[in-house]
Amino acid sequence: MSDMTVQDDAVVTLTYTLTLDDGTEVDAAGTEDPLVYLHGHDNIIPGLEIALTGLKVGDSRQVSIAPANAYGDFDPDAIVTIPYEDFPDDIELEEGMALELQNERTGEFYEAFIEELSDEGAIVDLNHPLAGEALNFDVTIVAIRAATRDELDHGHPHGPGGAHA
Ligand code: ZN
Numbered sequence: 406m407s408d409m410t411v412q413d414d415a416v417v418t419l420t421y422t423l424t425l426d427d428g429t430e431v432d433a434a435g436t437e438d439p440l441v442y443l444h445g446h447d448n449i450i451p452g453l454e455i456a457l458t459g460l461k462v463g464d465s466r467q468v469s470i471a472p473a474n475a476y477g478d479f480d481p482d483a484i485v486t487i488p489y490e491d492f493p494d495d496i497e498l499e500e501g502m503a504l505e506l507q508n509e510r511t512g513e514f515y516e517a518f519i520e521e522l523s524d525e526g527a528i529v530d531l532n533h534p535l536a537g538e539a540l541n542f543d544v545t546i547v548a549i550r551a552a553t554r555d556e557l558d559h560g561h562p563h564g565p566g567g568a569h570a
Contacts, residue, residue: 409549411460413445416562418548419457424541431535439547441567446560450475453542465545472537479537488526498527506531 411417418439423432434440442448444457452474456466472478492498502519506529521528556562563569 408461409551411444411457411546411549414552414557415444416550416552416556416567417442417444417457417546419544419546421542421544424543425538426541436547441562441565443552443556443560443562448561450540453540453544456542457544457546460546462546462549465543468542468544470540470542472539475538475540476533476535477537479532483531483536484520484528485531486523486526486528492527498522504529 409415418441419434420436420439421432421434422430424430440449444454450470452470453468456468456470460466489498498519500519500522503516504519505514506517507514515533517529517531518534519527520530552562556567561567
């Protein structure tokens with residue numbers, strides 16, 4: 406099925422480099438360790454998925470994704486001061502330190518960094534590290550195949566490069 410296109414319920418293998426507008430390369434996947442994902446199941450950011458839809462094996466694309474379709478706009482209100490008494494006693498706080506925090510509403514864990522240790526507490530930036538950044542992907546489609554029943558049930562690919570590999 407070499408003429409299969411990138412579409413919902415397809416397992417897609419691709420290589421990419423990800424750079425920011427200032428040219429910084431933040432991530433890459435080459436032919437040795439390509440990205441394998443299940444299209445149409447929220448495995449990758451929506452803006453990239455839309456741009457890849459309809460491509461064939463061997464196609465390359467340069468895709469620029471605005472912050473709103475990637476990790477969101479930078480939110481100045483998301484820089485907060487956490488009083489020192491809210492931290493466990495056995496943690497030695499340092500500027501630049503990563504903290505594992507939990508969203509009270511969703512229960513989701515995420516990493517945030519201490520910007521500064523002020524008199525009132527630790528100033529922490531809760532924005533995603535890539536918030537406010539346009540993401541520039543240089544992508545090449547390596548393989549496309551139909552997903553198996555199990556993969557569709559699980560919502561992710563199996564086998565080499567996929568989950569449970
Ligand atoms: Zn699975």
